[in-house]
Amino acid sequence: MKSLLFRLAGNFSAEIGSELYLKLKEETHSPSLFCLDFTEVTEVTEVGWEFLRKMAERCKETGSKVAGFGLKTHIPNEQISLLTFFSDESECIHFLESFFIGDTPANEQSPIPSQEGKTIHCPECQTLLRFKQMGDHLCPNCQSKFFVNSKGWVSTYERLL
Template structure:
């Protein structure tokens, strides 16, 4: 299962909302975890909340999970039910990891030789790994991180 962290900034309105929705729509072809960092967001407009609703619905349809943290402004009652919001990044990540049903990551294969493998998040090339850390796919040259459990996170930023 792929996990992505999106760091957002400025006013979350139609422009950022539509860009984020299109990116998540592309990434939800398979179930994924999405963590939204609102710590640098000054305001979420009414249209922005509409995109958050669309993002939430898309994630429910595809089996993906989405949560956010760091929203400074108070949230209206009807909007607070659209997205699980947490005060800190660690709380948000803990919630998302708790939503995973299986102990074994979906993208990790465990052959009898105990060799650990993951699929590249971009080109799906099967890659071997030993320790948690940064890796570079030799096929498509994308840089990604593999944690101790074998979860793959790509490095992306929406500006």
């Protein structure tokens, strides 16, 4: 999961809001974490709040998370539920990191990757299997089909009866 820290300064208005929204939109093709530093922001305009609302919605749609810290201006009541704000950077980062999912798949057995590949369990019969690359696989024991991604996560295919 990618994480980015944006340090903002000046008036958070249409100009900064639109640039930040476009950058965030570009980065949310996969779930990401976004930390917004408002310590140098002197004012958030009404249009700026609208861009923050759009960013929060985009993150919600893509499984990304966004939070801010250091905001010195008053948050309007209608905008309070928009983003989570913290007083300092470490609290904000700790909050965002709580959503981080590591690269190690839950069903992988060997903690040290070997040259022959990684091991997984068949999602149907739990047979221990080795795989070398991502893609479609067939269990030799139960003949169930499943997909393994580059991190070793297994997705089963639904059967139509």
